[in-house]
Amino acid sequence: MWQINAYGEKEFLGGSEDWGGAVLAAAQCHLFRPDVEEEMVADEVISCYNCRYRRWTAASFTCSMHERTSGC
Amino acid sequence: MRILICIDDTDNLESRGTGALASQMAEELEENGWGKSSFITRHQLFVHPDIPYTSHNSSMCFAADIDDIYLESIIGYASDFLVRESAVGSDPGLCVVTLDRLESPDLLIAFGRKAKESVLTMEEAYDLAEHLGIHLSDHGGTGQGIIGALAGIGLRLSGNDGRLKGAIKIKALNGMTSVDDICALPEVDEVRSLCGAEVKGPDVVKLGEKPKTVLLDGKSVFLVVPAEGAADGVHWQSCPRQLLKKY
Numbered sequence: 001m002w003q004i005n006a007y008g009e010k011e012f013l014g015g016s017e018d019w020g021g022a023v024l025a026a027a028q029c030h031l032f033r034p035d036v037e038e039e040m041v042a043d044e045v046i047s048c049y050n051c052r053y054r055r056w057t058a059a060s061f062t063c064s065m066h067e068r069t070s071g072c
Numbered sequence: 073m074r075i076l077i078c079i080d081d082t083d084n085l086e087s088r089g090t091g092a093l094a095s096q097m098a099e100e101l102e103e104n105g106w107g108k109s110s111f112i113t114r115h116q117l118f119v120h121p122d123i124p125y126t127s128h129n130s131s132m133c134f135a136a137d138i139d140d141i142y143l144e145s146i147i148g149y150a151s152d153f154l155v156r157e158s159a160v161g162s163d164p165g166l167c168v169v170t171l172d173r174l175e176s177p178d179l180l181i182a183f184g185r186k187a188k189e190s191v192l193t194m195e196e197a198y199d200l201a202e203h204l205g206i207h208l209s210d211h212g213g214t215g216q217g218i219i220g221a222l223a224g225i226g227l228r229l230s231g232n233d234g235r236l237k238g239a240i241k242i243k244a245l246n247g248m249t250s251v252d253d254i255c256a257l258p259e260v261d262e263v264r265s266l267c268g269a270e271v272k273g274p275d276v277v278k279l280g281e282k283p284k285t286v287l288l289d290g291k292s293v294f295l296v297v298p299a300e301g302a303a304d305g306v307h308w309q310s311c312p313r314q315l316l317k318k319y
Contacts, residue, residue, distance in 0.1 A: 007121070019314055035089075035127070036088075036089035036091055037091075037237070037238065037239060038091040038114045038130075038132075038237045039091075039114075039127070039128055039130070040282075040313065041314060041317040042313060042314055043280060043281060043313045045281075052085065052127070053085065054127060055125075055126070056127065057119060057121075058119055058120065064085060064127070
C-alpha cells in the first residue's frame with residue numbers, strides 16, 4: 001500500500017483515485033486527522049485522501065506523519 | 073466598486089486553513105462597514121516537487137462590493153491580518169484587484185491557468201502585477217504565496233475554476249429534496265447535471281454528505297448526477313465529492 005519514494009517520503013501506492021484503498025489505509029492508521037472541509041475530496045470522511053497529514057503529489061500523496069514518527 | 077481578494081500559503085500542518093482566514097477576512101470586512109463580501113472559492117494550483125506547499129497548494133479568493141474610499145483601508149487591514157494570523161513557517165501572499173480598473177483580465181486569467189500546470193516564479197508574479205497595476209504583497213517567510221494569490225484571482229476571474237468553500241445546508245426529508253428547493257437557496261445560482269445541462273423543476277434529488285457547489289460560468293453551481301440504486305421517483309443525487317475533486 002505504501003512505498004518510500006526517491007525523496008525518502010512515505011508515498012501511497014494507490015495513486016490519487018484509489019478511493020477504497022485510501023479508506024482502508026486510514027482505518028489502519030491511528031494518526032488520521034480530518035482536514036478542513038474545503039480540502040476534503042473523499043465522500044468517506046475517514047480516508048487518507050481527507051487527512052490533514054496527506055500531502056498531494058503529482059501522482060498520489062505522501063504521509064507527512066512518516067517524517068515525524070515511525071508512520072502509521 | 074467590486075474587488076477580488078485572494079490569499080495563499082498562510083497555514084502549516086497544525087494551524088487553521090487558508091480558507092478559515094479568508095472567511096474571517098470576509099466577515100471582518102463587513103463588520104467594519106467597508107462593504108459586502110461574497111462566497112469564497114478554492115483554487116487548485118500545480119503540485120510539483122519544486123513548489124513549496126503545505127499539503128494541497130490551493131488559494132482562496134472572495135469578491136466584495138465596497139465603497140471606493142475604503143480600498144486602501146481594506147488592503148492595509150488584509151496585510152496586517154496576514155502578518156498577525158498566518159501560521160509559523162508559512163509564506164503568505166495577498167492580491168487585491170479592483171475589477172473596474174483592470175484593463176487586461178485575460179493576462180491575469182492566463183497567469184492563473186499557467187499556475188495550474190507549471191512552476192512560476194515570484195518575479196513573474198510581481199512583474200505581471202506591476203504591469204496591470206494591481207496590489208500584490210508578501211507578508212512573511214519567503215513570500216511565495218504571492219504566486220498563488222495572483223493566480224487565484226485569475227482563476228476566479230475566469231469564472232470556471234474551483235469549489236466554493238463550505239457545504240450547502242439544505243432542509244431535506246429522509247435525505248431527499250427537489251431541484252426547485254435547491255435552486256431557491258441563496259448560495260446556489262443554478263443546478264446542473266455533470267454533463268453541463270441545466271436542471272430545473274420538481275425532480276427529486278437524493279443528497280449526499282455535505283454537498284457543495286462549484287464555480288462555473290461565474291455562478292455557484294450545484295452539480296447532480298443521475299440517481300443510482302435509489303427508490304422510484306428519485307431522479308438525481310448530489311455529485312459525489314470525489315467527482316468534484318477536479319474542479
